């Protein structure tokens with residue numbers, strides 16, 4: 001699910017930024033595309049690599065994954081065996097654990113409710129490292145909610161070393177994952193931006209001073225209780241960071257994430273207003289693929305919520321009864 005530039009970037013990180021000191025941690029490897037790049041880079045670094053790449057995922061197949069890989073899996077099945085097969089060449093380097101990050105449910109939104117981890121999924125919660133191991137590179141592509149990212153950082157902040165550790169945020173520039181730029185903006189005084197992958201959504205930061213678990217604990221536990229105006233301003237600041245780097249496309253994509261943030265807050269009218277503002281200032285040279293995706297998302301969310309008139313409801317109920325009746329006849 002990552003771009004060719006991101007694959008090269010992960011290889012480069014493993015080969016030249018990992019010094020052999022500290023581990024490399026990957027959250028959310030899916031079928032191993034990113035894992036193989038990190039591992040191949042580490043193997044080329046010349047350092048001792050045995051079990052130095054720690055990988056965590058809940059390995060639960062979700063419906064949206066089928067469009068990306070046609071495997072014979074049903075939603076809810078484990079895809080771990082496919083992952084293991086794909087990373088076989090580097091298995092000596094990799095320590096794999098089936099762990100989950102907690103996600104806050106967004107019941108009123110289709111996209112989130114079909115992807116998020118539920119307690120009923122019965123995978124143990126991610127618990128970090130207890131052996132004092134420090135982390136040189138933390139590649140995050142599996143923290144798919146505000147709650148999940150806050151929990152991950154709270155669990156790992158004690159293993160991150162100021163001046164050394166990298167936080168590599170794959171979702172920073174993606175319109176559906178507002179929690180990443182919000183979190184990095186809130187932690188701006190502890191981090192310095194170091195890399196921006198132009199052909200992808202990844203932005204990386206180096207830790208400059210220790211983040212305490214108490215600081216993260218003080219943040220809201222759910223997007224539903226985040227202050228709307230302040231959070232929109234944080235997204236403006238995240239967008240400005242990329243604009244200052246000359247990345248106009250990344251900068252507008254971060255602005256687009258305001259729409260999914262507001263939809264998750266159940267504020268669809270403000271989401272539409274923000275969308276119109278962003279659309280009006282869309283750079284003339286920039287690809288409109290993401291803008292159009294967000295338009296379609298907003299359209300679906302808006303019309304799904306408007307209650308259907310009673311006659312339409314009746315018609316669909318009658319149709320259902322008709323279908324069931326047919327099934328009875330067939331039986």
Ligand SMILES: C[S@@+](CC[C@H](N)C(=O)[O-])C[C@H]1O[C@@H](n2cnc3c(N)ncnc32)[C@H](O)[C@@H]1O
Nearest residue numbers: 001028029030033034057058100101117141142
């Ligand atoms: C976008 S995919 C990662 C793509 C991958 N890095 C690649 O290169 O193709 C996100 C991954 O995060 C995992 N994930 C999502 N939510 C999670 C959660 N709450 N706990 C643990 N893993 C999660 C998914 O199972 C999936 O493997």
